[in-house]
Amino acid sequence: MSEIVLIAVLGLVVLAVGIGVGFLLFRKTPTQVPIQSEEVQKLLENAQREYERIISIAREEAQRTRQEAEEKKKEIEQMLAQKRLELDKREQEIEQRLRSVEQALNHREQSLVQKEQFIERRFEALERREEELYKREKELRDLERHLERVQRDLESRIEEIQELEEEVQRLKDKQLLELQRIASMTLEEARAEVLRRAEESARIEAIRIAKKIEDEAREMAELRAKRIITTAIQRLASEIAINYTTTAVELPSNDFKGRIIGREGRNIRTFELLTGVDLIIDDTPDIVTISSFDPLRREIAKEALEKLIEDGRIHPARIEEIVNEVKKEIDEKIKKTGEEACMELGLYDINPGLYYYIGKLYYRTSYSQNVLLHSKEVAYIAGLLAEELGLDAKMARRAGLLHDIGKAISHELGGSHTDIGIELCKRYGEPDPVLNAIKAHHNEEPVRYPEVALVCAADALSAARPGARRETLEAYLKRLEKLEQIVKSFKGVANAYAVQAGREVRVFVSPEEINDEEAYQLSKDIARKIEEELEFPGQIKVVVIRETRHVEYAK
Incomplete structure (x- = not known):
């Protein structure tokens, strides 16, 4: 195409040069105009013919080039169509590959989900297996402890039998001596002596049997009570609040x-x-x-x-x-605080007039223990214990929440908080178990309902929980001193020590004055007197120790 344009441009240049030359010749020789005009005419004709020839060649060349261009265009279109077909085919292949890849991925994902579900099932099975193993281990530990206890019982029984055999032998010897002595007595004196000895022996044997029965009953009761109490306590996470001044x-x-x-x-x-x-x-x-x-x-x-x-x-x-x-x-x-406490415990039928007094307990303390939180804790523990024992849990929670309600206004009115609490609850129509709980948790009247007994136990648990209450050092020391004085007032007590922060007292008795049966009875008498004369949180364990020491020196 560029060659055709070049030829056309050359033709135009030649034509322009011829016209310019003719014009110059015509102007310079006006006397020879006829001759030069003919030459110019010839030149023009020649230039015209040359121009036409060049134009014809250019047109032919242009026509040929156009045809070639159209042919090339068709070839290019064919190539483009073929390429487009190839691209469509390639695109289809890519789509097929993508679909196959997606299917493979979906299959892989399903496989992974199945494997994950399988792993979860295996994990759950392992967890169940672990729980079973833990239960079996716990059972084995319990069985082991039981076997150890049985073994200790057998060993103690063997020792008792040996002691009894020795005692029988001693009694035989003693009876033989006594028979020798009685031989010189009258019939009435001998009968009285035999009856006295039989009565003393029967009394000792009755104390032993009663002690054995009581120990077995206490062991079973303690085991059952500990299980119920620990189950209830483990289900409760109480809030702790410490108030300062x-x-x-x-x-x-x-x-x-x-x-x-x-x-x-x-x-x-x-x-x-x-x-x-x-x-x-x-x-x-x-x-x-x-x-x-x-x-x-x-x-x-x-x-x-x-x-x-x-x-x-x-x-x-x-x-x-x-x-x-x-x-x-x-x-x-x-x-609002009182209402929220009632709603939290599920006590929806409490008279709204009590909401203010319940909420006011939040601003009262007892040995630095928040009274409202203590009352809620007592309600929760009593309710859980009632559920464990199949009693009325709602009534237990109600009595537990209101057992210290009198403390809300006792500092304003004066007098015992139990009396004030009774009057307040009677005014708002509270049932008799609630009134009994208010009095009974301070031993001011006997327990008349099983739910009230649970409230008293829950109150002791809440007060005795480590860190729940604090008392002044002076009051604490006075309580321990009084505890030791009470114990030392009994006959036969050599010494007494309050240990475990006043929750246990160890009593050492003189073996010459008190025998084993009397030591057993002494522990019960000491515990009863402590309950009557001393106020204390929780419970106090009384341990009576009687031992005989024989000392000799080798020289």
């Missing part, structure tokens, strides 16, 4: 201390008068301490002080307004 409130800056004190101390006096707390403002930066034995007063003071700090206006009138507002809010909060 001070509360710290942070200040935005140390400048607020002067504003809280006020001119001539008017603000702080008004605040302390309205809330009943002591505000301690010392050198501690950005801190004000609220001191009071009453948690409710501390809470009211804390909320009011925080609102005053946030408001910024601190003067007597504003303090009084804020304190009254906070007291109303705290009353609503107390009522």
Whole structure:
């Protein structure tokens, strides 16, 4: 195509040169115009013919080139069509491969899911197997302990038999001597002596039999009680709250201390008068301490002080307004807390009038143990124990929650919290088991319902739980001293020691004054006297120890 364009351009150049030459010749020789015009005419004709020839050649060349271009275009179109077919075929092959890959992946995924399910089933089977092995191991341990206990019993029985044989032999010898002595007695004296000895022997034997029966019954009862109590305790995760006598409130800056004190101390006096707390403002930066034995007063003071700090206006009138507002809010909060406690325990039929007193227990403490949390814990434990024993769990929870309800207002009215609790529950129509639980958990009246017995047990468990209660060192020492004095007051006691933080007392008796049977009876008498004369949390184990030592020196 470029060659045709070049030829056409050359023809045009030649034509233009011929025209230019003819024009120049015509202007330079005007006298020879006829001759030159003919030559020019010839040149023009020649140029015209040359031009036409060149144009013809160019057209032919263009036609040929166009034909070649069309042929090439057809070839290219054919090639493109073929390539397109090949591409479609290739695309189909790729799609087929993708489908096969997807099918393989789906199959692989299904296989993996099946394997995962199989592994999960195997894992569950292993877990079940592990649980079975653990149960068997536990059974084996229990059986081993039982066998050890049986072995110890057999060994003790063998020792007892040997001791009895020795004692029989001694008795034979003694009886022989006695017969020799009795031979000189009258008939009435001999009969009286025989009856006295028979009575003493029967009494000793009765004590032994009673001790054996009591030991077996206590062992079975303790085993059953421990299982029930541990099952109930394990199902409960109780909340722990420790109350202190001070509360710290942070200040935005140390400048607020002067504003809280006020001119001539008017603000702080008004605040302390309205809330009943002591505000301690010392050198501690950005801190004000609220001191009071009453948690409710501390809470009211804390909320009011925080609102005053946030408001910024601190003067007597504003303090009084804020304190009254906070007291109303705290009353609503107390009522809501009591309602939430009842809902949490599933006690929906409690009179709403009791909600306020139940919620108020949150702001009372007993040996630093929060009374509301203690009551909820007692309710939960009593309910779980009732479920284990097939009793009325709801009534047990109800009695457990309300057994200390009198503590909510006992500090305001004065008097025993049990008497106040009885009056309060009677006013709101509580059933008799609840009233019995209020009195019976302090041994002020006998237990009349099995659910009440569970409440008393749950109350002892909650109070005796490690870390639940605290008492002052002075009261603790006095309690231990009184415990030892009670034990030492019995005849035949050589010494006594309170151990295990007062939960066990070990009594050493004189073997010359007290025999084994009397030592057994002494342990029961000591336990009874401790229950009558001493107040203590949980229970106290009484261990009476009688031993005989024979010492000799080899020289």
